[in-house]
Amino acid sequence: MSNQDVVLPDMGIAAAALPGPGRALFVCRGAAGAVSSLRRGAYGGLGLPGAADGGAGGEPFLGTRAPAPAAVAGRTCTSRVVEAIRASSPTRCPAVDECDAWTRKHPSALGSFDQVAAAAKGKRIVMFMDYDGTLSPIVTDPDMAFMTAEMREAVRDVAKHFPTAIVTGRCVEKVCSFVGLSDLYYAGSHGMDIKGPSSKDDQTVLLQPAREFLPVIDKAFRALEDRTRATPGARVEHNKFCLSVHFRCVAEKSWSPLAEQVKAVLRDFPELKLTEGRKVLEIRPSIMWDKGRAVEFLLKSLGFDDRSDVLPVYIGDDRTDEDAFKVLKKRGQGLGILVSKCPKETDASYSLQDPTEVMEFLVRLVEWKRLRSPSPSARPRAQQQK
Numbered sequence: 001m002s003n004q005d006v007v008l009p010d011m012g013i014a015a016a017a018l019p020g021p022g023r024a025l026f027v028c029r030g031a032a033g034a035v036s037s038l039r040r041g042a043y044g045g046l047g048l049p050g051a052a053d054g055g056a057g058g059e060p061f062l063g064t065r066a067p068a069p070a071a072v073a074g075r076t077c078t079s080r081v082v083e084a085i086r087a088s089s090p091t092r093c094p095a096v097d098e099c100d101a102w103t104r105k106h107p108s109a110l111g112s113f114d115q116v117a118a119a120a121k122g123k124r125i126v127m128f129m130d131y132d133g134t135l136s137p138i139v140t141d142p143d144m145a146f147m148t149a150e151m152r153e154a155v156r157d158v159a160k161h162f163p164t165a166i167v168t169g170r171c172v173e174k175v176c177s178f179v180g181l182s183d184l185y186y187a188g189s190h191g192m193d194i195k196g197p198s199s200k201d202d203q204t205v206l207l208q209p210a211r212e213f214l215p216v217i218d219k220a221f222r223a224l225e226d227r228t229r230a231t232p233g234a235r236v237e238h239n240k241f242c243l244s245v246h247f248r249c250v251a252e253k254s255w256s257p258l259a260e261q262v263k264a265v266l267r268d269f270p271e272l273k274l275t276e277g278r279k280v281l282e283i284r285p286s287i288m289w290d291k292g293r294a295v296e297f298l299l300k301s302l303g304f305d306d307r308s309d310v311l312p313v314y315i316g317d318d319r320t321d322e323d324a325f326k327v328l329k330k331r332g333q334g335l336g337i338l339v340s341k342c343p344k345e346t347d348a349s350y351s352l353q354d355p356t357e358v359m360e361f362l363v364r365l366v367e368w369k370r371l372r373s374p375s376p377s378a379r380p381r382a383q384q385q386k
């Protein structure tokens with residue numbers, strides 16, 4: 001992997017090359033500077049901070065249960081939030097012809113593997129993968145969202161061949177314990193905690209653009225716990241720089257009151273904003289940073305920015321992954337793959353149905369890579385001498 005030192009002065013961050021292929025170490029030395037730059041929009045300038053649905057969210061998902069934009073416009077913000085949560089985990093798919101039309105627009109990355117391979121030919125693939133719903137199936141208890149041993153093997157193999165990052169809403173420590181692979185990059189808390197491989201037990205911190213928000217996040221966590229305690233099934237998860245309020249085990253009739261409670265707490269924290277995910281509300285710092293920014297940051301730190309021979313591949317299932325799909329689309333470089341059984345509005349170009357298909361795709365990608373670059377000992381002698 002090619003590698004180069006990068007300095008991002010706007011972010012108050014210096015980077016120095018680590019020994020080993022493709023490892024760039026970013027040392028956090030000015031989170032406050034980084035945050036003010038992000039507020040000014042110095043690092044790209046997408047969207048405005050502070051909006052209740054800033055960053056991910058906002059776009060209705062397709063399907064029979066998703067509301068039409070016009071219908072949404074007149075409703076209260078709470079209804080919109082609840083509709084978005086519901087639509088992000090549709091229970092029924094639309095009619096077959098609607099599904100077919102969607103699949104033609106977002107073909108299966110497995111069924112169209114030859115196309116994927118053609119796009120990757122002569123290029124350096126960089127892999128980005130979301131965790132929940134992508135590498136692990138969605139389950140009711142967030143602490144039990146384990147990935148299978150086979151998936152772990154597939155991810156391990158992928159990381160042997162391509163620079164690989166897990167980009168997740170979870171905190172890095174939690175996702176590391178689930179994935180159990182140290183030789184990867186991890187962008188936790190929706191990209192607000194980026195860590196790289198390390199020879200020691202701990203991953204190396206590369207970037208934490210929201211460090212100054214830690215006390216306020218802790219305070220909001222306590223307030224949300226207090227406020228939602230009385231709602232059966234509600235659960236607040238602390239993801240270090242972000243919080244998740246889980247709706248999955250809450251009776252649907254209580255979703256609106258619960259969303260109201262969350263919004264009421266957030267009124268005391270104007271420096272935080274809300275986004276929606278799969279039966280979850282995410283609370284995060286109002287800075288212009290998301291999974292898309294994390295992908296850009298990692299590509300840059302790995303020395304892959306402004307290079308036409310690089311193919312970033314991002315696989316994700318949730319609304320927050322749309323920020324990353326958008327970045328790839330805007331760059332005109334890379335493949336976004338949405339994991340979904342049902343049609344959803346997306347900026348991804350391909351689709352996969354579920355984590356099992358994700359695993360098949362990863363295995364296939366590694367096989368393809370192995371066939372294209374056999375080990376020196378497997379090559380014919382004449383070729384070895386070249």
Ligand SMILES: O=P(O)(O)OC[C@H]1O[C@H](O[C@H]2O[C@H](CO)[C@@H](O)[C@H](O)[C@H]2O)[C@H](O)[C@@H](O)[C@@H]1O
Nearest residue numbers: 131132138139140142145168169244248278280
């Ligand atoms: O970015 P991700 O890796 O997809 O993380 C997003 C959220 O994922 C988790 O919640 C989701 O998965 C849970 C376990 O399967 C499920 O119970 C929940 O309903 C889903 O929303 C995680 O618990 C959240 O903290 C993450 O923000």
